[in-house]
Structures are given as structure tokens and as C-alpha cells.
Amino acid sequence: MTHTHAISAHDLTKTYTFHQQRAGLGGALKSLVRRKYETRLAVDRVTFAIEPGEVVGLLGPNGAGKTTTLKMLSGLLYKTSGDLDVLGHTPSDRKHDYLRRIALVMGQKTMLWWDVPAMESLLLHKEMYGLSTVEFERNVAELAELLDVQDLLNVQVRKTSLGERMKLELMAALVHGPEILFLDEPTIGLDVVAKARVRSFLADVNRLRGTTILITSHDMDDIEALCSRVMIIDHGRLQFDGALDDLVRTAQPRKLVRATYATPVDVGPLTAFEGVSAVEVDGLTVRLEADRARTGQILEQLTRLGPLVDLDVADADVEEIMRDLFLRRGEAS
Numbered sequence: 389m390t391h392t393h394a395i396s397a398h399d400l401t402k403t404y405t406f407h408q409q410r411a412g413l414g415g416a417l418k419s420l421v422r423r424k425y426e427t428r429l430a431v432d433r434v435t436f437a438i439e440p441g442e443v444v445g446l447l448g449p450n451g452a453g454k455t456t457t458l459k460m461l462s463g464l465l466y467k468t469s470g471d472l473d474v475l476g477h478t479p480s481d482r483k484h485d486y487l488r489r490i491a492l493v494m495g496q497k498t499m500l501w502w503d504v505p506a507m508e509s510l511l512l513h514k515e516m517y518g519l520s521t522v523e524f525e526r527n528v529a530e531l532a533e534l535l536d537v538q539d540l541l542n543v544q545v546r547k548t549s550l551g552e553r554m555k556l557e558l559m560a561a562l563v564h565g566p567e568i569l570f571l572d573e574p575t576i577g578l579d580v581v582a583k584a585r586v587r588s589f590l591a592d593v594n595r596l597r598g599t600t601i602l603i604t605s606h607d608m609d610d611i612e613a614l615c616s617r618v619m620i621i622d623h624g625r626l627q628f629d630g631a632l633d634d635l636v637r638t639a640q641p642r643k644l645v646r647a648t649y650a651t652p653v654d655v656g657p658l659t660a661f662e663g664v665s666a667v668e669v670d671g672l673t674v675r676l677e678a679d680r681a682r683t684g685q686i687l688e689q690l691t692r693l694g695p696l697v698d699l700d701v702a703d704a705d706v707e708e709i710m711r712d713l714f715l716r717r718g719e720a721s
């Protein structure tokens with residue numbers, strides 16, 4: 389059988405079953421005698437396919453089911469139902485051949501030994517994945533250069549900064565040359581410079597090696613920099629799967645317009661104009677939101693108000709769009 393998709397999931401579902409601990413000692417004893425089980429539907433009939441070489445962002449509010457999805461894809465968790473195929477494998481079988489072809493990096497977990505230099509962990513990976521010395525040395529050299537960590541490989545990991553450690557973490561994840569990289573919040577806690585470095589590294593890896601990347605992040609700058617496609621998951625359901633641009637267009641049907649005039653203007657006529665909202669005046673600058681479909685007419689209207697010296701039309705910040713989107717969904721459910 390040939391597999392064209394790197395990842396394909398059909399009605400993928402995960403229900404957690406856990407037992408509720410009652411409060412206090414009496415409660416704890418009662419819980420022992422009569423265990424109360426609860427279930428939580430974390431991922432609910434999710435269907436998607438990802439092609440080799442794609443970089444896809446998995447987005448959603450806290451508790452949406454993103455980590456659970458990544459864990460099922462990487463084989464750390466069993467699915468409850470549905471079909472899942474990654475590189476022709478059932479991930480939860482955790483076959484050696486499968487594990488060789490993927491990597492999972494979790495921003496808050498480390499796969500490096502703390503008390504020894506990163507090189508020791510890399511050598512362990514060499515053994516684990518059965519890499520030849522030539523292959524290993526080539527990969528280490530390439531990754532170390534891309535990440536600029538040549539000087540850090542022989543430093544005890546505990547002595548490295550958070551940003552440095554994430555770079556070493558990525559190196560450890562990629563040294564065996566996986567075809568798919570699962571990333572869970574890879575830039576969490578990093579400063580702006582380190583974040584940018586991680587992003588450009590991931591873009592390089594995708595471009596140079598054709599690595600398929602599925603990334604979750606709460607930082608929309610990560611997503612904008614790396615992903616042309618996003619999947620939004622909320623309450624376990626896949627709510628959107630498509631181009632980031634399309635998401636912006638559908639989620640934010642308004643454009644942000646800023647007009648600056650040479651002399652003060654009366655914005656009275658604007659408020660009555662169809663498709664205009666949130667008009668604000670700040671000295672000689674007028675800000676408003678314009679319905680996407682009517683932006684042309686609205687701009688024309690703005691030119692009639694007075695002598696324009698500057699005009700700026702922009703989409704809302706992706707960060708803001710997400711906030712609005714999740715807020716609205718939260719209110720609706």
C-alpha cells in the first residue's frame with residue numbers, strides 16, 4: 389500500500405477516564421472504597437490529512453485538545469476511536485521504525501540529561517536510532533551550524549540558558565533525521581531574540597530537509613512566521629482547517645483603517661456610512677473599522693472629509709483575531 393499523506397486522521401477521538409478524588413481524609417477513604425470515574429472527551433472526531441513537507445499550526449485555547457492530539461500522533465497515547473495513520477504506521481504501536489522517523493519536542497519537557505553535556509545525550513540518540521558515525525557527525529555538524537550551538541555541545545546542560553537549552557533540545561530531536569517533527573509550544577518562555585532564532589531554524593529545517601512540522605503555540609508570531617496552514621481545535625473539535633489568510637478573512641470581516649488629515653475634520657458623516665464602525669478621533673488622526681467588502685467606498689468617503697496626509701489599511705493582528713474567536717466560541721458554548 390502506498391501512503392501519500394504524511395499524517396491522516398479520521399474521526400480521531402480521545403476520551404480520558406480518570407477517578408475523582410474526594411476532598412479530605414474521609415473523602416480519600418470513600419474514594420478508595422467507591423471509586424467515582426469520570427470521563428472527559430478531549431479530542432472529538434477530528435479528521436484531517438497532512439502532506440509531506442507541510443508546516444501546520446495547531447491552535448486553540450487552553451484545554452482544547454492540542455497536546456492530546458500531538459501525543460496520539462506521536463504514539464504516547466492510545467486513541468479511543470477513529471483511524472490514525474502516520475507514515476504508514478499506527479503510532480501507538482511505537483515500532484522502532486516509526487520512532488526513527490518522527491520526533492516530539494515539548495517546550496516544557498526536556499529530553500536532555502541535565503548533569504552532562506548535550507553531546508552525551510546526542511551520542512545516546514546515535515545508539516538508540518542506530519545512526520552510523522558518518523551520518524551522526526554530518527547531522528551534528530549541520531544542526532550545530534544552523535543553530536549556532538557549536539560552543540555549547542560540551543557544556544553541562546544545567547549551565548545553559550533557557551534559549552540555549554531549547555536549541556540543544558531541537559538538536560537532540562533532529563539528530564536522527566526524522567521526517568515529521570511534532571512541536572508543543574517550542575518557544576514558551578523564550579525571549580524575543582531566542583524565539584526568532586528558533587523560528588528561523590525550524591523554517592530552515594523544513595526547507596532544507598523537507599521535514600513535515602506540526603506545531604502548537606500560543607504565540608501567534610510563531611504561527612505567522614512558519615505556518616501557511618492552520619487547524620483550530622476547540623473543545624476537542626476541529627473548527628477550522630485552511631490557510632491562515634482565509635482564517636483572517638473569515639474571522640475578521642473588518643479592516644482597520646487609519647487616516648491622518650492636515651486639518652481637523654468632522655467625522656459626523658462617517659458614522660452614518662454603511663460598513664463603518666468603531667470610529668475614534670485622536671487629534672488629526674481618525675481610526676475606524678471598515679467592512680472588508682465596503683473598504684473601497686469607505687476609503688473614498690475618507691478622502692472627502694478633508695486633506696489627507698496619510699492613510700493606512702491593515703488586517704487585525706492575528707493574536708487579536710484568535711482572542712476574539714475563542715472568546716466568542718466560549719460565550720456560545
Ligand SMILES: Nc1ncnc2c1ncn2[C@@H]1O[C@H](COP(=O)(O)OP(=O)(O)OP(=O)(O)O)[C@@H](O)[C@H]1O
Nearest residue numbers: 404406428430448449450451452453454455456457
Ligand atoms: N491525563 C488526563 N486525564 C484527564 N483529563 C486530561 C488529561 N490530560 C488532559 N486532560 C483534559 O483533556 C482536555 C484537553 O487537554 P490538552 O492538554 O490536550 O489541551 P491543550 O489544547 O493542549 O491545552 P493547553 O493549551 O492548555 O496546553 C482538557 O480538558 C484537559 O483537562
